Amino acid sequence: MSLLELKQFAVSYGGIKAVKGVDLQIERGELVCLIGANGAGKSTLLKALCGLLPVAHGSVLYDGKAITHQPAHLIARCGLALVPEGRGIFGRMSVGENLDMGGYSRTDRAGIKNDLERVFALFPRLAERCKQQAGTLSGGEQQMLAMGRALMSQPRLLLLDEPSMGLAPLMVEKIFTTIRAIAQEGVTILLVEQNAKRALEISQRGYVMESGTIALTDAAEKLLTNAQVRHAYLGE
Amino acid sequence: MDSAGDRKAVGARFIAPAPLRMDIFLQQLINGLVLGSVYALVALGYTMVYGILELINFAHGEITMIGAMVSLAVISALVGTGVDMPGVLIALTGVLTAVPVCMALGYGIERVAYRPLRHAPRLAPLITAIGVSIVLQNGAMLIWGRQYIPFPPILPTGAHDIGGATISDVQIFIVMLSMSLMAALMLLVQKTKLGRAMRATAQSPQVASLMGVNVNNVISATFMLGSALAAVAGVMVSAYYGLAHYYMGFLLGLKAFSAAVLGGIGNLAGAMLGGLLLGVIESLGAGYIGDLTGGFLGSHYQDVFAFFVLILVLVFRPSGLLGERVVDRA
Ligand SMILES: Nc1ncnc2c1ncn2[C@@H]1O[C@H](COP(=O)(O)OP(=O)(O)O)[C@@H](O)[C@H]1O
Ligand SMILES: [Mg+2]
Numbered sequence: 001m002s003l004l005e006l007k008q009f010a011v012s013y014g015g016i017k018a019v020k021g022v023d024l025q026i027e028r029g030e031l032v033c034l035i036g037a038n039g040a041g042k043s044t045l046l047k048a049l050c051g052l053l054p055v056a057h058g059s060v061l062y063d064g065k066a067i068t069h070q071p072a073h074l075i076a077r078c079g080l081a082l083v084p085e086g087r088g089i090f091g092r093m094s095v096g097e098n099l100d101m102g103g104y105s106r107t108d109r110a111g112i113k114n115d116l117e118r119v120f121a122l123f124p125r126l127a128e129r130c131k132q133q134a135g136t137l138s139g140g141e142q143q144m145l146a147m148g149r150a151l152m153s154q155p156r157l158l159l160l161d162e163p164s165m166g167l168a169p170l171m172v173e174k175i176f177t178t179i180r181a182i183a184q185e186g187v188t189i190l191l192v193e194q195n196a197k198r199a200l201e202i203s204q205r206g207y208v209m210e211s212g213t214i215a216l217t218d219a220a221e222k223l224l225t226n227a228q229v230r231h232a233y234l235g236e
Numbered sequence: 237m238d239s240a241g242d243r244k245a246v247g248a249r250f251i252a253p254a255p256l257r258m259d260i261f262l263q264q265l266i267n268g269l270v271l272g273s274v275y276a277l278v279a280l281g282y283t284m285v286y287g288i289l290e291l292i293n294f295a296h297g298e299i300t301m302i303g304a305m306v307s308l309a310v311i312s313a314l315v316g317t318g319v320d321m322p323g324v325l326i327a328l329t330g331v332l333t334a335v336p337v338c339m340a341l342g343y344g345i346e347r348v349a350y351r352p353l354r355h356a357p358r359l360a361p362l363i364t365a366i367g368v369s370i371v372l373q374n375g376a377m378l379i380w381g382r383q384y385i386p387f388p389p390i391l392p393t394g395a396h397d398i399g400g401a402t403i404s405d406v407q408i409f410i411v412m413l414s415m416s417l418m419a420a421l422m423l424l425v426q427k428t429k430l431g432r433a434m435r436a437t438a439q440s441p442q443v444a445s446l447m448g449v450n451v452n453n454v455i456s457a458t459f460m461l462g463s464a465l466a467a468v469a470g471v472m473v474s475a476y477y478g479l480a481h482y483y484m485g486f487l488l489g490l491k492a493f494s495a496a497v498l499g500g501i502g503n504l505a506g507a508m509l510g511g512l513l514l515g516v517i518e519s520l521g522a523g524y525i526g527d528l529t530g531g532f533l534g535s536h537y538q539d540v541f542a543f544f545v546l547i548l549v550l551v552f553r554p555s556g557l558l559g560e561r562v563v564d565r566a
Contacts (some may be wrong), residue, residue: 032545050446051445052442052445052446071445071448071450072442072445072446073445073449073451076445076446076447076448077448081444081446084442084443084446088440088442088443088446089437089443090435090439090440090443091439092439093432093435093436093439094433095507101431101432101433101436101444101447101449102447104429104432104433104448104449105448106445106448149447153447153448162271
């Protein structure tokens, strides 16, 4: 059984269909990327999957259970964590409080403390700035915080929406390295990226989204050599 | 009318105002702080709800009225049975009845009047808020009548002298209780899980829900906390003035709202500061308006100051004293 399975998944804004019947599967332990042009519907898909937008049609099976029309907070409590586009950190809270919010639904104090150490090991910068207001962090630090916060929920499926957006090249590299490290710890990841090349390089499989539908799906290395993909998304 | 003597007499009043007497000034300051701490409690309710929903709960003033009415009903009933209880305990029983009633009311108002309109245009919940106010006022009038209801003389009547001014036991009690409640609220908001969830929801309900926060529960809790404070404030006002009335929530609500805007709506510390400041401004203003206008306006113009302050703030500093965001809506 797949960890996540979308069947004929569709989402609309008013009457406008932004996601039109997507089929998508993610197996346990996989790192899968979803690439596509701006406006293809990637963020919409992620948001609806997490319960932030109503699902118009189709179904979401998570670990074999239908979570299609569940409210966002219940979906989050099943171990599905979204790092939203634009990071969505709580700017008027401290870095530490943001991380606490990540563990909001947990009650195992020891486990929370343990995961906090793990996050600090992954992002030492966050440990240094623990007491600082999150809104004063740089863009890259905010992205680290958003990812660290998601990890604090002990996710089984991590959804990342454009984590490298707007970051300096060095920070982009750091973010991709970290994503790979998180995947190697056994967290299943669905990565949405504009930076298709880097995303495909670290992923096992990829989906290509075009105006609300899946245009193409294959193993990542095949997509990297696919002429169509190279032309449209890798700028070659 | 035109005689030189008359003009001279009028002129004299302008030229030689009464010298500032420290004891009177101190008395006005004390009265202002007492009143202001009550305004602060009510202002917190406005500001908490605004912080999370960007909604001005105009029914909030009526909750203070219901708090006063319910506690007075309990207090009068207890006094009527002639039970042998200290007055302070009787009053406390009144407060402890009013608080859960008002919390339930606040919860119910949000569920019935605001939640169904969460995604409606902003004007819609504002209109239902006014509707709820009217319903509560008229409901209270049906139950308790149109007359002023006296607060039974059960509270201690002691008073103390400070530098020529007096402060009564009731005043001391009001200030201490409001300060403790505000401190407790700050602790809750800053240190507890619910408080963190409230602050997270205020910044982004969507992201808060991604953390597993049940945003609807947080909103309900916010309304209930604000209503509990309003209930206590309602009892304080009726104990202070010695009466309650079905219409008392209107002016009190508007003043507390002005206090919240003065402090910066959405900002808790701002609501407290705004409340205290407004109380002091009102009290000093009422005390000296006669002197300042040469007797043209009297102390019954007391109520004008809150709105004068509101207008000044909206014109010169719409974000309030401690606010960051500009109130551009609602
Ligand atoms: N809140 C919204 N209301 C209406 N249309 C929207 C909204 N958000 C996105 N869209 C539209 O939905 C489509 C998909 O957007 P989005 O999911 O953000 O794409 P992507 O993340 O792939 O760039 C776009 O055409 C966009 O204009
Ligand atoms: Mg997007």
